[in-house]
Amino acid sequence: MSYNQLKWFILLIPTITVGAWEYIRHEYLLPYISMDLGNWLTPVIVLFVTFTLLTRFFSKLEQMQEELRIERAKKAVLEEREKIAEELHDGLAQSLFLLSIKVRQLDKIEVSEENEELFGRLRENIHDIHDYVRLGINNLKTPIEDPDVSWKDRLQQLIHEFETDSGMEIERVIEVEESLLKTKEQSELLACLHESFVNIQKHAEASVVNIQIKISPDKKYLMIKDNGRGFTEADLNKSGSFGLKMMVQRCQRINWNMDFKRENGETIVTLSRR
Structure with a gap:
């Protein structure tokens, strides 16, 4: 009518x-x-x-x-x-x-x-x-963003765009209960993931990328692994490291932590709920 x-x-x-x-x-x-x-x-x-x-x-x-x-x-x-x-x-x-x-x-x-x-x-x-x-x-x-499009769909779209641009195929394990994430968390986590993709494509010289995302009542984390050349704690303090600093600030705004380490030739960046 x-x-x-x-x-x-x-x-x-x-x-x-x-x-x-x-x-x-x-x-x-x-x-x-x-x-x-x-x-x-x-x-x-x-x-x-x-x-x-x-x-x-x-x-x-x-x-x-x-x-x-x-x-x-x-x-x-x-x-x-x-x-x-x-x-x-x-x-x-x-x-x-x-x-x-x-x-x-x-x-x-x-x-x-x-x-x-x-x-x-x-x-x-x-x-x-x-x-x-x-x-x-x-x-x-x-x-x-269209409210009818789920966060998981936007996540998959972002991953697909990276695969298309970089020519790499991302190994992924995604288990998400969207209702456990606030709208602000969804937005900031997508932005952090996008920034990680930019860093991998521009600086890491990686050939393998792995993503694990778990959002459940017990665990909330987003982990990105790549076999590139990585970065160190000192890189966060460089005057040109805008992307890394932005990721840290985004995590702080939603009360999440950002940790990273080098292990078995891989760089592992983990965003987790405090």
């Missing part, structure tokens, strides 16, 4: 009810009930019909209005996100791109070995910052 049909039903039903009652009363019930009793019964019948029929229509109308309000709110948020993304692209992203070009021009200048290492780290940092800005822009342009 459409919105306009609901409005017409709400407007016409009380009128039709009164008309039908008056017709029946005068044509068939006049010998049995008095005028005063009939007059008293009229509002009672209208009230009964209103509660039995119109309350359902009102509930449906309120539901449609709420859905419309949510849709408008999503549209407004998406428009604002796109506006911010455009400002980032036209401002910060372009400036970083130009800065990277300027830094490349320094390659033509003869400098000491110490300064050459400094320029190398500067180029790498600018490149990483540029990648994260582009990632932020893409995330801002991405439509708001």
Whole structure:
């Protein structure tokens, strides 16, 4: 039933009810009930019909209005996100791109070995910052997540995208009870997993990736293993290690821990509930 049909039903039903009652009363019930009793019964019948029929229509109308309000709110948020993304692209992203070009021009200048290492780290940092800005822009342009799509489906989609981009097949064991994760936890864990994939693809030089995810009343953890060259505690403190620092901060925001270790030539990153 459409919105306009609901409005017409709400407007016409009380009128039709009164008309039908008056017709029946005068044509068939006049010998049995008095005028005063009939007059008293009229509002009672209208009230009964209103509660039995119109309350359902009102509930449906309120539901449609709420859905419309949510849709408008999503549209407004998406428009604002796109506006911010455009400002980032036209401002910060372009400036970083130009800065990277300027830094490349320094390659033509003869400098000491110490300064050459400094320029190398500067180029790498600018490149990483540029990648994260582009990632932020893409995330801002991405439509708001559909509540009908489960977290596990979004997880599988993220894994599939990594496999497509990297050409590697991920070994996975996923056992998830989504109701045990808050919405914030779901969002931050997906972001951490995405960041792990970026690090593996860009820096680890891995050929095998394994993921284990367990969300149950007894255990809540997400573990990523790869056979790449790994990273150390000192890497977290490097000025260019934005991705690792972001993962630590995301875990802290949802009261999770991030631990990592090297074992049998593998890097193992574990996110677990405190």
